[in-house]
Amino acid sequence: MKAVVYKEPFSVDVEEVADPRIQDPTDVLVKVTTSAICGSDLHMYEGRTGAEPGIVFGHENMGVVEETGSGVASVKKGDRVVMPFNVACGFCKNCLAGRTGFCLTVNPGFAGGAYGYVSMGPYTGGQAQYLRVPFADFNCLQLPKGTEHEDDFALLADIFPTGYHATELAQVSPGETVCVFGAGPVGLMAAYSAVLRGASRVFVVDKQPDRLRLAGRIGAIPVDYSKGDAAEQIKEQTNGEGTDKGIDAVGYQATVAEGEEQPAIVLNTLVEAVRPTGMLGVVGLYVPADPGGPSESAKKGELLFRIGKFFEKGLRMGTGQANVKSYNRQLRDMIIAGRATPSFVVSHRVPLEEAPEAYQHFDKRDEGWTKVLLKPEMGNGHKKQKVSA
Ligand SMILES: [Zn+2]
Ligand SMILES: [Zn+2]
Numbered sequence: 001m002k003a004v005v006y007k008e009p010f011s012v013d014v015e016e017v018a019d020p021r022i023q024d025p026t027d028v029l030v031k032v033t034t035s036a037i038c039g040s041d042l043h044m045y046e047g048r049t050g051a052e053p054g055i056v057f058g059h060e061n062m063g064v065v066e067e068t069g070s071g072v073a074s075v076k077k078g079d080r081v082v083m084p085f086n087v088a089c090g091f092c093k094n095c096l097a098g099r100t101g102f103c104l105t106v107n108p109g110f111a112g113g114a115y116g117y118v119s120m121g122p123y124t125g126g127q128a129q130y131l132r133v134p135f136a137d138f139n140c141l142q143l144p145k146g147t148e149h150e151d152d153f154a155l156l157a158d159i160f161p162t163g164y165h166a167t168e169l170a171q172v173s174p175g176e177t178v179c180v181f182g183a184g185p186v187g188l189m190a191a192y193s194a195v196l197r198g199a200s201r202v203f204v205v206d207k208q209p210d211r212l213r214l215a216g217r218i219g220a221i222p223v224d225y226s227k228g229d230a231a232e233q234i235k236e237q238t239n240g241e242g243t244d245k246g247i248d249a250v251g252y253q254a255t256v257a258e259g260e261e262q263p264a265i266v267l268n269t270l271v272e273a274v275r276p277t278g279m280l281g282v283v284g285l286y287v288p289a290d291p292g293g294p295s296e297s298a299k300k301g302e303l304l305f306r307i308g309k310f311f312e313k314g315l316r317m318g319t320g321q322a323n324v325k326s327y328n329r330q331l332r333d334m335i336i337a338g339r340a341t342p343s344f345v346v347s348h349r350v351p352l353e354e355a356p357e358a359y360q361h362f363d364k365r366d367e368g369w370t371k372v373l374l375k376p377e378m379g380n381g382h383k384k385q386k387v388s389a
Pocket of ligand 1: 038039040041059060085158159
């Protein structure tokens with residue numbers, strides 16, 4: 001089958017790789033209809049992780065079941081399904097507690113597994129024609145048959161639940177004010193989720209005009225940090241107080257307005273922008289080792305975090321990757337009911353063959369490239385679809 005393969009920093013190719021097959025009776029094979037490119041793929045793409053050449057990318061996958069193992073009970077050939085990016089067993093103590101992002105079974109020696117991601121286990125990514133899904137009864141979320149809401153449902157694999165998880169970590173309640181750092185797809189989903197949860201005002205911080213425009217479209221207040229300190233701008237609009245809650249949807253590759261990388265800048269600005277006793281939800285990625293980090297301590301995953309100010313203000317912080325399975329069914333039902341349309345972030349739908357150039361555009365944050373969906377069935381010769389914003 002064809003798949004998107006990592007070659008070296010800033011290079012992926014579409015190559016023939018071995019077809020996946022049923023390995024365990026609890027597996028299914030899915031024919032991929034949509035697999036999204038994610039901001040977290042870019043950390044690997046840029047060589048900022050330990051990812052080795054040859055890895056097939058793709059953890060945001062949906063499609064139609066092609067074949068089922070003999071031990072699969074609830075999923076049948078022809079079912080339309082979307083898979084959480086977390087690979088999880090469903091029976092370990094973390095899964096039983098709903099913490100499926102930290103499954104103890106699927107990636108021995110580590111808490112948590114994922115498709116197509118460095119150090120997340122032996123699960124080939126879904127930016128390909130087919131995908132093997134382990135523990136399929138647990139990992140497949142059933143969708144209505146057909147093609148309706150395809151782009152919305154595809155976002156249930158990661159970014160919609162991850163954005164929602166950020167608001168859960170920050171315990172966003174009705175009427176509260178929230179600031180979200182990063183207007184990439186996850187930041188926009190976090191802002192959207194805060195709106196869905198009844199926040200009174202949601203500030204979204206970025207410097208990319210196209211992304212700030214999208215934030216404005218969902219009723220958030222754009223804050224351009226290239227026009228002045230973000231925390232100051234937020235305080236000015238909240239009676240000098242700061243917001244009730246704050247969300248980091250940027251992570252360790254954070255930059256100051258002039259472009260220099262400062263891995264702790266978003267965390268430290270949040271400490272400033274959120275009011276005393278507030279709560280931070282951190283879903284932007286931080287890594288235990290960053291070979292390309294801008295300092296010796298950053299290379300070891302050690303950041304200069306303003307713990308003193310954090311303590312003085314009595315702030316709290318929740319961190320970690322989303323337990324997608326805790327939210328995906330409910331968010332699916334909001335999509336079906338017309339209460340949520342997360343696909344407003346989708347900017348491009350392209351066939352697999354165009355993945356290399358799509359990665360380049362998305363990596364450079366080229367104007368208008370907010371979220372790319374790969375459509376393996378579009379095949380050669382089809383024109384890519386630019387979604388009008
Ligand atoms: Zn993702
Ligand atoms: Zn588990």
